[in-house]
């Protein structure tokens with residue numbers, strides 16, 4: 001049986017400052033090597049100060065993943081020499097004197113399958129190495145320390161996955177969960193990275209490092225299973241090793257560095273005392289946690305009668321569910337959900353489009369209410385939505401500017417209906433004996449008004465005029 005386990009690194013991108021100093025956690029907006037200070041550069045004499053919010057957010061992640069959270073947490077130094085690590089050690093966590101990382105032994109459901117979480121630890125991100133140059137010979141490596149010390153949560157799973165598809169599903173669910181918690185924006189470049197370990201029946205465990213996107217992770221795992229199966233079928237032993245994912249060639253390659261053999265000389269970080277997280281603090285954090293995705297989904301289905309598939313899509317994406325929460329009332333909930341999932345999702349399908357969108361929840365509310373009251377047809381609503389996303393204008397001005405309003409004036413509609421009746425003699429005769437035919441006439445009126453006739457009023461008037 002194939003066994004796959006994951007180590008996921010997730011940056012706490014929504015925090016203000018780094019893990020042990022007051023430099024900005026959002027390092028992305030800076031020129032290289034300016035978002036730094038003596039602490040994150042590890043200068044002699046500097047002392048780390050632990051970011052309380054980072055501990056709180058990491059504990060929330062642990063709780064959301066059904067982990068047990070220890071009474072006290074500790075930090076350790078992981079020693080290794082590498083240019084991206086200015087201190088020559090990374091401050092991280094280690095469960096060697098009992099469980100002292102922020103969380104352990106949790107679970108996350110992927111469909112009907114339970115994936116076990118081994119542990120969750122809080123640590124600092126190293127700096128960023130940037131490779132330049134076209135070939136290996138003239139390649140240079142640049143280092144940017146703006147990222148050094150950024151709060152990172154490592155989530156380690158048991159080897160519970162059996163195929164790449166399960167891995168991908170898990171990562172999607174996990175990133176939705178982290179976004180919903182308000183701790184991270186997984187769509188930011190480098191915010192979520194992962195290592196995977198893969199073994200097939202009768203073979204050794206191989207670790208794949210350096211995978212920068214979920215899409216690549218799925219590919220890397222797939223490649224590695226195929227590679228191992230191919231070796232196995234030819235009776236070539238699968239050696240235990242670390243391999244790197246080459247995202248240009250889309251293959252894994254044996255790593256020349258023997259990181260698995262390195263002695264990291266872990267020892268307790270003496271500059272940070274062990275931190276006690278009292279029960280009342282945990283209770284407070286729990287009460288501050290936003291409603292979970294599964295609970296939202298259930299509420300959408302049971303309270304508003306929204307179909308489960310629609311509720312699923314709506315609840316799992318924070319951008320859309322926030323809009324829904326602000327725009328809906330008990331009466332219009334189904335309509336708002338419908339507009340978001342059938343029209344809006346197609347119009348703002350990228351991060352850039354979401355960011356530039358001028359749509360507010362009040363617009364959505366107006367559109368839903370106007371559809372329900374017959375002021376605007378569904379088809380026209382989509383055009384109005386498109387315009388509002390671009391301009392941010394009010395629905396009423398968009399309706400009048402683009403002439404999108406329904407024909408709901410009785411005398412105006414009567415005239416149109418009468419002209420349709422006079423032209424459609426045969427259908428009118430049939431409608432007298434076969435009530436179904438009346439829909440054909442409604443269609444004709446819709447055609448004449450370019451879909452803007454109030455459908456209910458049209459039907460009522462037609463029924464009156466054709467006894």
Ligand SMILES: [Zn+2]
Nearest residue numbers: 021023037040
């Ligand atoms: Zn700093």
